[in-house]
Amino acid sequence: MxxxxxxxxxxxxxxxxxxxxxxxxxxxxxxxxxxxxxxxxxxxxxxxxxxxxxxxxxxxxxxxxxxxxxxxxxxxxxxxxxxxxxxxxxxxxxxxxxxxxxxxxxxxxxxxxxxxxxxxxxxxxxxxxxxxxxxxxxxxxxxxxxxxxxxxxxxxxxxxxxxxxxxxxxxxxxxxxxxxxxxxxxxxxxxxxxxxxxxxxxxxxxxxxxxxxxxxxxxxxxxxxxxxxxxxxxxxxxxxxxxxxxxxxxxxxxxLPPLGRSKTDYREGTGVLRFESLRVVDANGQEPNVVNTSDTICIVADINAEQRLSGLRFRFEICSANNAIVIMATANGVSESQIFEGKRSVSFTMSPCQLTSGWYYINAVASDGKVRLDTWQRALEFRVTQRDGPGRNLSTDQGVFVCNGHWDFMSCI
The missing domain is CATH 3.40.50.300 (P-loop containing nucleotide triphosphate hydrolases)
Structure with missing residues (x-):
């Protein structure tokens, strides 16, 4: 048969x-x-x-x-x-x-x-x-x-x-x-x-x-x-x-039409502070077409505060293509002591990226702890690929995150 x-x-x-x-x-x-x-x-x-x-x-x-x-x-x-x-x-x-x-x-x-x-x-x-x-x-x-x-x-x-x-x-x-x-x-x-x-x-x-x-x-x-x-x-x-x-x-x-750097759709907040642009750059400060899992990447947001502000909190949500939040990077406990007025930039570095292959998008959120100043949904989309590393094949990877760690093999007594 x-x-x-x-x-x-x-x-x-x-x-x-x-x-x-x-x-x-x-x-x-x-x-x-x-x-x-x-x-x-x-x-x-x-x-x-x-x-x-x-x-x-x-x-x-x-x-x-x-x-x-x-x-x-x-x-x-x-x-x-x-x-x-x-x-x-x-x-x-x-x-x-x-x-x-x-x-x-x-x-x-x-x-x-x-x-x-x-x-x-x-x-x-x-x-x-x-x-x-x-x-x-x-x-x-x-x-x-x-x-x-x-x-x-x-x-x-x-x-x-x-x-x-x-x-x-x-x-x-x-x-x-x-x-x-x-x-x-x-x-x-x-x-x-x-x-x-x-x-x-x-x-x-x-x-x-x-x-x-x-x-x-x-x-x-x-x-x-x-x-x-x-x-x-x-x-x-x-x-x-x-x-x-x-x-x-x-x-x-x-x-889909490409996302522009000055895209203003899906925005909500008071507008006292606004995200003006968002980009993903590599270790050399360049914007790659494709990110590799083992690369260092930095999410950079240019912001503009209309008045002197403090006690702010920033958050980047990295979401998979099926709209699940994979990583939530928050600046809580770090950004509150900073003073923001006029144009500045905020960045978060992932070293290495550790995302598995696929398409992802980023939501950017800024608040003063009580109300949202600006929420930029789907501000940027980017793609991640994986190259084979020594001793492992990542071409059929599963999940959305490559966890750093180590294996131990010990004899049972």
Missing amino acids: TDTMIKVEGVSKKFCRNLKRSLWYGMSDLAGELVGRRHGGDGGLRRDEFWAIKDVSFEVKRGEALGLIGHNGAGKTTLLRLLNGLIKPDAGRVEVRGRVGALIALGAGFNPILSGRENIYINASVLGLSKREIDSKLDAIIDFSEIEDFIDAPVQSYSSGMHVRLGFSIAIHLSPDVMLVDEALAVGDARFQKKCFDRIQKLQGQGTAFIVVSHNPYQIESLCQKVGVMHKGCMPPVCDGKQALNLYHDLVQQS
Whole structure:
């Protein structure tokens, strides 16, 4: 038995922006197939057509999880629909082995006027299970979904979270060989998401292959062994989570306007003192394009106080790309004795940087201990990379902080 559960070779799919022309192309393609021509015409684009997926290739083996990330419209859902057999590719080949469980659209496959219990039987029957097999799994499905009080109510009365609970519970209890999950878990609460991810990892250990689509790259990184980044229908070769995360954030940064040094958005405070600029410099005082984990960096803020001030407190918040505060550097107990009037600068040095690879941004806050004088949200964004050091490989680093310390190896007496 082969270990490759999903194999995609040079797959492309095109759609038409014009509804009437799309219907005409569909009829033409259908007629062409009847006389032996390939679906999708001669392989080129016709008027008003565009490539939703273009020349995508990858493999997923038994027990592996492939994560797909990318902005809206990048082609992730279209790819899952191709894998699930809902639509046909215009070029290339898709091979999926074994029973497939899919959560591609919220509420997909449910009859809204039937109860949750009846929908369980219908969904399981479509996948080839007998009534006896469904009966043996029914209690486990209902118990995992945690909606036993509503299982006999019409599905149309369910909330989005209840749809996800029931759909995911059905899919994982039908012993799928391949599981396709498209952002459906995003509407579940945090506790149920953790419960689902724990079950996904358990199923991986039992040999189920997963493809997971999410807009949360850190969730993808922790769950999947390899990740594909989709952009405008294309996908470069899959790689490990950290590399994919960096590529994804590079694409995000390219799509955003650059932050100006005099940016004034996201400001609040009395304005008696204001941050005029913020920059990250290296040990030579230069502003690097990319910071290395082992480099010394200095966060420098130029400020302007309209009047003589004392007892001030400054804070730099270094946040990861998923908006979590990684480091909070405060000048409490140091800056209060300083007198500020007119233009001055405030700096904080990190030697070394110690952040793992990825994109980060800085919030700058100044207060007098009682009220905020200025808060500059997302004042500056910067990128950190890691180079391999002696005896260690940091190319697949996890977390957000490299801790300085030492290991001891001692004999037990």
